[in-house]
Amino acid sequence: MSHPFENLPTTPTAEEVVDKAFSRATRAGGAKEGVEAQQSMLMTASNIVSDNLQNVAQSWPTIDELDPFYVELADAVVGEAYPSEDDPGVDALKQHLSEVSWAGRKAKEIRQEYEGRLVRGDKDTARKLRKQAFARIADVVEEVEGDLAAVSTARDALKGLPDIRPDEPAIVVAGYPNVGKSSFVNRVTRADNEIASYPFTTTQIRVGHFEDQRIRYQLVDTPGLLDRPPEERNEIESQAVSALEHLADAVLVLVDPSEECGYPLAQQLELRNDIQSRFDVPVLTIANKSDRSTDVEADHYMSVTEDDNVEGVLQAAVDAVGYELELPFDDE
Ligand SMILES: Nc1nc2c(ncn2[C@@H]2O[C@H](COP(=O)(O)OP(=O)(O)OP(=O)(O)O)[C@@H](O)[C@H]2O)c(=O)[nH]1
Numbered sequence: 001m002s003h004p005f006e007n008l009p010t011t012p013t014a015e016e017v018v019d020k021a022f023s024r025a026t027r028a029g030g031a032k033e034g035v036e037a038q039q040s041m042l043m044t045a046s047n048i049v050s051d052n053l054q055n056v057a058q059s060w061p062t063i064d065e066l067d068p069f070y071v072e073l074a075d076a077v078v079g080e081a082y083p084s085e086d087d088p089g090v091d092a093l094k095q096h097l098s099e100v101s102w103a104g105r106k107a108k109e110i111r112q113e114y115e116g117r118l119v120r121g122d123k124d125t126a127r128k129l130r131k132q133a134f135a136r137i138a139d140v141v142e143e144v145e146g147d148l149a150a151v152s153t154a155r156d157a158l159k160g161l162p163d164i165r166p167d168e169p170a171i172v173v174a175g176y177p178n179v180g181k182s183s184f185v186n187r188v189t190r191a192d193n194e195i196a197s198y199p200f201t202t203t204q205i206r207v208g209h210f211e212d213q214r215i216r217y218q219l220v221d222t223p224g225l226l227d228r229p230p231e232e233r234n235e236i237e238s239q240a241v242s243a244l245e246h247l248a249d250a251v252l253v254l255v256d257p258s259e260e261c262g263y264p265l266a267q268q269l270e271l272r273n274d275i276q277s278r279f280d281v282p283v284l285t286i287a288n289k290s291d292r293s294t295d296v297e298a299d300h301y302m303s304v305t306e307d308d309n310v311e312g313v314l315q316a317a318v319d320a321v322g323y324e325l326e327l328p329f330d331d332e
Pocket residue numbers: 175176177178179180181182183184223224227288289290291292302303304305306
């Protein structure tokens with residue numbers, strides 16, 4: 001499994017749950033007669049409803065136990081998927097899941113309540129009571145119709161998350177549009193279609209991979225997130241940036257001193273300063289397009305299109321990550 005939401009099963013609709021429960025119940029009842037037939041129908045319908053609804057809730061990971069990167073990212077993704085809720089995000093999702101679970105338990109309770117009464121009556125009374133119980137079970141499922149739909153929406157949105165792993169070293173690439181971020185990522189990650197994109201609000205998260213000393217590194221490009229001043233990010237985008245803070249082991253801020261990208265260098269460096277103050281990991285300033293200009297003080301210079309020092313920058317990024325990962329051992 002590559003991320004905790006990848007294998008979530010499809011969420012049934014309320015109608016599907018009810019249809020399945022009652023059609024199976026009819027079949028089960030057909031095999032028996034009299035009061036027994038009614039008992040069997042009730043039991044089947046109630047079991048199917050409670051199993052299906054409780055499965056919905058149980059198929060989800062316990063969100064609070066996930067890596068904070070996933071919690072933040074899920075919060076942003078679900079927030080985006082629930083535009084009309086007062087308090088969108090994973091808290092709303094948790095609430096929907098708990099309603100669905102409640103309905104599953106309630107279906108069981110209704111069966112228990114009617115079971116005893118069914119045996120005591122004659123055939124006609126049993127039939128009447130069974131119908132009553134069915135109506136109540138159907139009502140309960142209908143009550144969580146919206147919750148099931150919301151769970152389904154969240155599931156679909158989260159299933160498409162890119163394969164980003166918080167337990168693998170991650171180098172985040174930042175910088176204004178057109179400074180050369182995607183040229184860099186494409187240049188250094190293996191070309192075998194490894195770049196996975198995830199459309200996210202107005203933006204994407206792109207992940208590519210490379211290996212160094214048998215360690216797999218993730219190179220995360222975030223066009224639309226870390227490519228403009230923080231005040232221009234909406235709430236959901238800011239949250240996605242918080243997720244990246246949990247993920248990043250190093251950040252490469254690409255700047256284009258030639259200003260061919262269309263943004264003044266001073267503005268690009270301001271973004272770098274903001275990222276530096278926000279991220280708690282090494283942040284390297286990489287001046288790209290060195291074939292055009294080197295007119296800035298940077299940690300490294302490179303030109304992606306000329307292939308100049310691209311490998312050197314990658315090595316510097318790996319070294320920065322290594323420095324981060326080894327820190328705890330240095331304290332001993
Ligand atoms: N001369 C020169 N041009 C470069 C260099 N690196 C990238 N470019 C050009 O700059 C333009 C933008 O590069 P991209 O890689 O698309 O930039 P980006 O930062 O990913 O842009 P967004 O995807 O919009 O965020 C392209 O036309 C590249 O060919 C370089 O080192 N030198």
